[in-house]
Amino acid sequence: xxxxxxxxxxxxxxxxxxxxxxxxxxxxxxxxxxxxxxxxxxxxxxxxxxxxxxxxxxxxxxxxxxxxxxxxxxxxxxxxxxxxxxxxxxxxxxxxxxxxxxxxxxxxxxxxxxxxxxxxxxxxxxxxxxxxxxxxxxxxxxxxxxxxxxxxxxxxxxxxxxxxxxxxxxxxxxxxxxxxxxxxxxxxxxxxxxxxxxxxxxxxxxxxxxxxxxxxxxxxxxxxxxxxxxxxxxxxxxxxxxxxxxxxxxxxxxxxxxxxxxxxxxxxxxxxxxxxxxxxxxxxxxxxxxxxxxxxxxxxxxxxxxxxxxxxxxxxxxxxxxxxxxxxxxxxxxxxxxxxxxxxxxxxxxxxxxxxxxxxxxxxxxxxxxxxxxxxxxxxxxxxxxxxxxxxxxxxxxxxxxxxxxxxx
Amino acid sequence: xxxxxxxxxxxxxxxxxxxxxxxxxxxxxxxxxxxxxxxxxxxxxxxxxxxxxxxxxxxxxxxxxxxxxxxxxxxxxxxxxxxxxxxxxxxxxxxxxxxxxxxxxxxxxxxxxxxxxxxxxxxxxxxxxxxxxxxxxxxxxxxxxxxxxxxxxxxxxxxxxxxxxxxxxxxxxxxxxxxxxxxxxxxxxxxxxxxxxxxxxxxxxxxxxxxxxxxxxxxxxxxxxxxx
Numbered sequence: 001x002x003x004x005x006x007x008x009x010x011x012x013x014x015x016x017x018x019x020x021x022x023x024x025x026x027x028x029x030x031x032x033x034x035x036x037x038x039x040x041x042x043x044x045x046x047x048x049x050x051x052x053x054x055x056x057x058x059x060x061x062x063x064x065x066x067x068x069x070x071x072x073x074x075x076x077x078x079x080x081x082x083x084x085x086x087x088x089x090x091x092x093x094x095x096x097x098x099x100x101x102x103x104x105x106x107x108x109x110x111x112x113x114x115x116x117x118x119x120x121x122x123x124x125x126x127x128x129x130x131x132x133x134x135x136x137x138x139x140x141x142x143x144x145x146x147x148x149x150x151x152x153x154x155x156x157x158x159x160x161x162x163x164x165x166x167x168x169x170x171x172x173x174x175x176x177x178x179x180x181x182x183x184x185x186x187x188x189x190x191x192x193x194x195x196x197x198x199x200x201x202x203x204x205x206x207x208x209x210x211x212x213x214x215x216x217x218x219x220x221x222x223x224x225x226x227x228x229x230x231x232x233x234x235x236x237x238x239x240x241x242x243x244x245x246x247x248x249x250x251x252x253x254x255x256x257x258x259x260x261x262x263x264x265x266x267x268x269x270x271x272x273x274x275x276x277x278x279x280x281x282x283x284x285x286x287x288x289x290x291x292x293x294x295x296x297x298x299x300x301x302x303x304x305x306x307x308x309x310x311x312x313x314x315x316x317x318x319x320x321x322x323x324x325x326x327x328x329x330x331x332x333x334x335x336x337x338x339x340x341x342x343x344x345x346x347x348x349x350x351x352x353x354x355x356x357x358x359x360x361x362x363x364x365x366x367x368x369x370x371x372x373x374x375x376x377x378x379x380x381x382x383x384x385x386x387x388x389x390x391x392x393x394x395x396x397x398x399x400x401x402x403x404x405x406x407x408x409x
Numbered sequence: 410x411x412x413x414x415x416x417x418x419x420x421x422x423x424x425x426x427x428x429x430x431x432x433x434x435x436x437x438x439x440x441x442x443x444x445x446x447x448x449x450x451x452x453x454x455x456x457x458x459x460x461x462x463x464x465x466x467x468x469x470x471x472x473x474x475x476x477x478x479x480x481x482x483x484x485x486x487x488x489x490x491x492x493x494x495x496x497x498x499x500x501x502x503x504x505x506x507x508x509x510x511x512x513x514x515x516x517x518x519x520x521x522x523x524x525x526x527x528x529x530x531x532x533x534x535x536x537x538x539x540x541x542x543x544x545x546x547x548x549x550x551x552x553x554x555x556x557x558x559x560x561x562x563x564x565x566x567x568x569x570x571x572x573x574x575x576x577x578x579x580x581x582x583x584x585x586x587x588x589x590x591x592x593x594x595x596x597x598x599x600x601x602x603x604x605x606x607x608x609x610x611x612x613x614x615x616x617x618x619x620x621x622x623x624x625x626x627x628x629x630x631x632x633x634x635x636x637x
């Protein structure tokens with residue numbers, strides 16, 4: 001009860017103090033405003049980037065392992081050189097793996113190249129040509145928009161058929177019926193049997209719809225006489241991922257005759273690695289952001305501290321009066337801390353009001369929203385700045401001797 | 410038991426390199442219900458004595474007992490509580506909060522005593538009525554005359570029902586007519602049983618009290634009842 005009465009009084013005084021010095025409070029608060037704007041924008045930007053990344057990364061599938069000669073992320077040049085010297089993954093190894101895995105739902109070998117694709121007099125350059133099997137429909141997580149995907153027979157046989165990505169289809173056919181027409185990949189003619197669903201782009205780097213899927217045999221025969229296969233393995237269930245990974249490693253070591261004790265001479269990649277690497281990048285962005293934010297909040301905080309010292313000096317006599325009639329140290333302390341916090345909170349609110357439209361502008365670049373936790377964080381940060389900046393002046397005020405303070409004119 | 414017991418009180422200040430002996434081995438008893446005037450030329454130590462009795466300051470040596478409490482050994486916060494509960498101050502310059510209304514000024518001691526809002530308002534109104542300011546409760550200090558301002562101060566001093574009313578030159582900033590009005594209020598309060606300690610350098614003001622203590626050089630020069 002007593003606590004509330006004292007707090008109420010302190011709030012009233014703080015409010016009164018801020019109100020009577022509107023302009024001063026407003027100007028002092030600028031530093032905090034800038035700080036809070038940066039906190040909020042940095043937060044929304046990082047959240048936005050994360051969300052965009054998650055959307056992209058989901059196409060990799062959380063339950064798909066990618067067996068390849070090299071790791072996706074290589075830390076050093078020496079390691080890269082070492083991995084470049086590894087033996088290729090051969091067709092025989094692919095087949096052996098397919099036979100021996102027990103925890104796989106689907107196994108799709110794949111090879112990709114860039115080629116120019118032509119239809120009538122139109123052509124599209126640097127289209128990704130993926131050679132794979134019917135299993136790719138399962139492992140790649142792609143859907144069919146029109147027509148059908150490759151069959152098992154077509155994949156390993158020589159029939160020149162293809163399935164085109166959504167963007168390639170629009171660019172080439174421009175309204176002509178796609179299924180049934182013939183296109184040229186390089187110098188070789190393929191019959192279109194299906195069109196893939198639109199998938200978007202990967203990390204904004206390249207479009208996943210600018211591709212043509214052809215039977216793996218066709219690709220190796222026509223374009224790549226000495227292929228290095230990659231293998232996509234979809235695991236039977238998400239929670240079997242680790243077991244499947246271990247089984248996969250064991251089988252691959254056996255197939256490739258890696259001696260016990262030697263390192264793997266192949267890599268098992270998965271979505272996870274992207275997330276980890278990406279986490280590092282966002283971590284760096286966040287650290288830099290935090291530094292900038294911290295700097296502006298620091299400057300803002302100094303401003304607040306300054307003005308609070310002025311406020312204490314101006315009201316020394318009032319402090320004396322209050323102490324004379326029974327205010328304890330904590331009453332005076334709380335009074336000035338609350339004043340500092342009010343100014344900062346005020347700055348925080350202005351900062352948020354400015355950040356909201358800026359976030360809206362940011363939405364052109366990434367899926368950014370001003371989330372509630374972020375608003376909470378910003379306000380909490382401004383309050384903390386208030387406490388930190390207000391502490392010293394409030395402490396000094398609380399320790400004033402009543403006799404001295406009353407003598408002050 | 411005396412209300413105020415000062416025993417061998419000394420108060421020294423350090424001014425630069427020099428020690429100032431504001432009070433020197435001063436002993437004094439004041440009983441409940443007394444009306445005492447403290448007089449003396451400037452530099453005699455009367456302000457220091459006032460600050461000590463008012464618990465705004467602590468003695469360098471000696472014992473001060475107020476209402477049975479050993480005040481000389483208390484820390485800052487305990488002193489604040491004693492001031493709040495036991496002492497009502499009436500200052501020469503009023504010392505009202507300039508931006509607060511009369512009512513809020515009078516409520517202030519009750520806030521630090523932790524009295525709930527409604528009770529606070531009731532007590533403050535009562536105190537303002539007692540000093541004849543029931544119609545000025547929403548005026549700010551700068552909207553009032555000197556006499557009214559000093560009455561607000563008295564109401565603020567009374568509102569917590571303190572043991573002592575401590576007045577430091579209460580008429581010093583007032584014209585003589587208003588001064589008389591204020592002294593009349595003190596007389597009334599004394600009659601109704603309040604203990605009043607008055608610091609002044611005006612003989613006629615001091616003669617309103619029942620007892621006059623004269624200080625000189627930090628010691629009691631004389632201490633005698635007023636003959637009326």
